[in-house]
Amino acid sequence: MRLxxxxxxxxxCLPCTGKVDLIHILRAFEKGADGVYVAGCLEGACQFGNGxxxxxxxxxxxxxxxxxxxxxxxRVQMYNLSxxxxxxxxxxxxEMTEKITAMGPNPIKMAKKxxxx
Amino acid sequence: xxxxxxxxLEEIIEELQDYTKILVAGCNECVxxxxxxxxxxxxILASSLRMYFLNQGKDVKIDEVTLExxxxxxxxxxxxxxxxxxxAILSLACGVGVQFMAEKYFSVPVFPGVDTCFMGVTEERxxxxxxxxGCGQCILARTAGICPVSRCAKRLLNGPCGGSTKGKCExxxxxxxxxxxxxxxxxxxxxxxxxxxxxxxxxxSTERAGGPRKITREDxxx
Amino acid sequence: xxEVKTPSKLEKILNAGHLxxxxxxxxxxxxxxxxxxxxxxxxxxHVDAINITDNQTSVTRLCSIASCIHLKLMGLEPVLQMVTRxxxxxxxxSDILGAASFDINNILCISGDHQKxxxxxxxxxxxxxDSMQLIQTVRYMRDEGKFLGGDDxxxxxxxxxxxxxxxxxxxxxxxxxxxxxxxxxxAEFIQTQCIYNVEKFKLWMKLARDRGxxxxxxxxxxxTPLKSAGMAKYMRNRVPGxxxxxxxxxxxxxVPKDKQPEEGLEICIETIQQLKEExxxxxxxxxxxxxxxxxxxxxxxxxxxPRPRIN
Numbered sequence: 001m002r003l004x005x006x007x008x009x010x011x012x013c014l015p016c017t018g019k020v021d022l023i024h025i026l027r028a029f030e031k032g033a034d035g036v037y038v039a040g041c042l043e044g045a046c047q048f049g050n051g052x053x054x055x056x057x058x059x060x061x062x063x064x065x066x067x068x069x070x071x072x073x074x075r076v077q078m079y080n081l082s083x084x085x086x087x088x089x090x091x092x093x094x095e096m097t098e099k100i101t102a103m104g105p106n107p108i109k110m111a112k113k114x115x116x117x
Numbered sequence: 118x119x120x121x122x123x124x125x126l127e128e129i130i131e132e133l134q135d136y137t138k139i140l141v142a143g144c145n146e147c148v149x150x151x152x153x154x155x156x157x158x159x160x161i162l163a164s165s166l167r168m169y170f171l172n173q174g175k176d177v178k179i180d181e182v183t184l185e186x187x188x189x190x191x192x193x194x195x196x197x198x199x200x201x202x203x204x205a206i207l208s209l210a211c212g213v214g215v216q217f218m219a220e221k222y223f224s225v226p227v228f229p230g231v232d233t234c235f236m237g238v239t240e241e242r243x244x245x246x247x248x249x250x251g252c253g254q255c256i257l258a259r260t261a262g263i264c265p266v267s268r269c270a271k272r273l274l275n276g277p278c279g280g281s282t283k284g285k286c287e288x289x290x291x292x293x294x295x296x297x298x299x300x301x302x303x304x305x306x307x308x309x310x311x312x313x314x315x316x317x318x319x320x321x322s323t324e325r326a327g328g329p330r331k332i333t334r335e336d337x338x339x
Numbered sequence: 340x341x342e343v344k345t346p347s348k349l350e351k352i353l354n355a356g357h358l359x360x361x362x363x364x365x366x367x368x369x370x371x372x373x374x375x376x377x378x379x380x381x382x383x384x385h386v387d388a389i390n391i392t393d394n395q396t397s398v399t400r401l402c403s404i405a406s407c408i409h410l411k412l413m414g415l416e417p418v419l420q421m422v423t424r425x426x427x428x429x430x431x432x433s434d435i436l437g438a439a440s441f442d443i444n445n446i447l448c449i450s451g452d453h454q455k456x457x458x459x460x461x462x463x464x465x466x467x468x469d470s471m472q473l474i475q476t477v478r479y480m481r482d483e484g485k486f487l488g489g490d491d492x493x494x495x496x497x498x499x500x501x502x503x504x505x506x507x508x509x510x511x512x513x514x515x516x517x518x519x520x521x522x523x524x525x526a527e528f529i530q531t532q533c534i535y536n537v538e539k540f541k542l543w544m545k546l547a548r549d550r551g552x553x554x555x556x557x558x559x560x561x562x563t564p565l566k567s568a569g570m571a572k573y574m575r576n577r578v579p580g581x582x583x584x585x586x587x588x589x590x591x592x593x594v595p596k597d598k599q600p601e602e603g604l605e606i607c608i609e610t611i612q613q614l615k616e617e618x619x620x621x622x623x624x625x626x627x628x629x630x631x632x633x634x635x636x637x638x639x640x641x642x643x644x645p646r647p648r649i650n
Binding site for chain 3: 270271272273274275276277278279280281282283284287288294297300309312313315316317318321
């Protein structure tokens, strides 16, 4: 299957979503990402036990912080799907792209531009 | 270790409203272990603050550093050369570190980033509980190694009170009754008869009640 | 007969071998002395002494000492309850002297409920002493005539010293050792937690007798009449250290709501009657919470009336 997904999604590969740290997510936003989503294995199917559960908790922490700093917690999302679900992957990529597009750009990015100007 | 928890971000932001050059200073000791103010938390907090102020349209410089300890001169000295370039310090060390920082850099505003809670253990990752209140006169020898000063809600030296129910404290069904554990331990040690020894009235002058405490050891002092 | 050590009427009655009857009155949440006076009037002819609770369940009330003084002014015999939660050793000794200056001759030494249960859960607690150490303190002040600091007391307090015991709290195995410990600390009378589980109380008494403790201390069995099945359930489920057996709850639930108060009184009276013959029970402590008007009925129907006249 050579399915197409929106080109604005940049994939960062990790051995397991358990490797995702809160600071990774925050730095992405600090550097101007408009949205971040973490695609982990289905819950209960983590090769390493509970990497995806840990990732979910960190995504929740990121949501909380982003909400408080005024960027919006909705910009970060956790998804669970198996590696064989390519159509689902595309669906999520589209869904997330639509959602973030609707929310508009990361306000940090705008603020930085304004300050530089 | 000393157990702390990070203050709510809103409170920290409120403290720092008036400053444009801030150093966020973590500590590699206790607050690292209890995941409140170590290198990782320092990075997360600094990043959060940068995003917050940027989003507010404020140009605030927020740098981060994590010191080996904030309760010793030699590590605090490490930031002396850069301290002049900051208007305020947010210390993620325990209350001890925050104060030592404030004492050392007397003209720089220092704010706490954590609420220092107690001396305790890591029961499991994410769960810490109190074990010691530093009363200055350890009674564990006669309480089977379990401390009623820190773990009994009423600090009863001759417990348990009538509120002990099924091994739990009357103030919280999740909280173990310290005296139940003491009694269980005495039994295990074959020393239950020790229970009937009256604990004398405690000298609290070595505790907070006696005023700020200090230990001076001339044998090792330089 | 033992030697009487204090001017306490309660001590004299117990010492003379009578089954003593005490009751308790909770002070009001305000400064109207009539609340305490009226409660006392309801029970005064049917009890030997009246306990005044000390900010029970950590809810702020008119103070125990002032309430005791009101009773003294009525010519009644108060038992000053004192918790260690709210006072350090300076205040404790000072309050004891204050009470002694009004010839309040009985004190019940307790630690007190944690402030979490009261109207000031954010407050500090003190617990400079615990209940055992308070017992020791009063005895030291009385018997040695000295302050804890070692100085002499001019006109030492002459108080009959009591303690609470809960035969039903956990762990059960130390309940009797704990009683022994309170006696060793200097307790002269004991008022127990409310008894609904008579069998368990009897077991506790037996274990106490096995150690001869009933000969070293006067044990007043505590009773509280249940007003309703709801109260029975509340006490069973919510009050720490309270043992209300299922059959008591069932018995209360088994009668119509309007008959439940009567049933509660009946259970209370039966409990007293069962325990009157129990060796080592020296009397009864009737805690009719906000139901003081029923104390005379309980005392009369239990065959504990009239009360002995002792000067």
